[in-house]
Amino acid sequence: MEAKNKLRMTKQRQVILEELRKVKTHPTADDMYQMLRKKMPKISLGTVYRNLEILSESGIIQKLDVGGTQKRFDGDISIHSHVRCVDCGRVGDIDVTPKYNLEAEAQKMTDFMIFRHRLEFTGLCPICQHKKKATA
């Protein structure tokens, strides 16, 4: 009666996972849906949502809460941070990891039991930097 890893590998789930691992754009569920329809026209948005949820709950992929109105997903589950472009919402990876134990630090300051941290940056992506310069 524990979390059962009964993950059945359906065609859909496989394609979703493959596609997510292939891209580095941190797509939203709908982005994924649009991408996937090209190779599997009958896939449904509901299935995409369901699988992204299940896969992230199983720790196979990562669900991101990086601001904006939609959740995003990341096929790379290594420890890394993200930057979000304040203009266009594009999300990039950043390989900074704090050089000391932030959790321990935080634990001293609260009566919550700290599990982990999440570090995110906001900025301007190369493309929007360009646009800004052109407009200025």
Next chain:
Amino acid sequence: MEAKNKLRMTKQRQVILEELRKVKTHPTADDMYQMLRKKMPKISLGTVYRNLEILSESGIIQKLDVGGTQKRFDGDISIHSHVRCVDCGRVGDIDVTPKYNLEAEAQKMTDFMIFRHRLEFTGLCPICQHKKKATA
């Protein structure tokens, strides 16, 4: 033709700001609506949303993207981090600030132009720790 600080201080806006500054619970827009209705029964949810948006854009309050399905708001705009309870969604404050310049560190790793960072923790709030212990 710049951002014009034409903030008119209506009764509603005043009450919203007051109430948000009074609580330390990082309420959602709907939480606020429920709280506010007690002292201003005719206030509308739309007004609450509109004002929280305007106030946070003006930098008077803070909009939080701390996970979960709804945005939360914080009347405290000092630099601080948040913890979110993975069980109940409750959000607490944490006064850790990294001891070196994370933005500079991150800037080396990306072609985004970095503006700022956001550090968030996940954990278990005191109440849910208790519940867990009781159930175990």
Next chain:
DNA sequence: GTAGGTGCAAAAGTTTTGCAGGCTG
């Protein structure tokens, strides 16, 4: 007086879910 704000309600956008049939293990 006027521009910005409000309440109300409808609309828009995102995510979840019920159901009947289908496919994996």
Next chain:
DNA sequence: CAGCCTGCAAAACTTTTGCACCTAC
């Protein structure tokens, strides 16, 4: 062949918006 999964569509939820009236400055 049992039970998980899918497609479809409806529903649920969160947030935004149009409009006519109102009010702070």
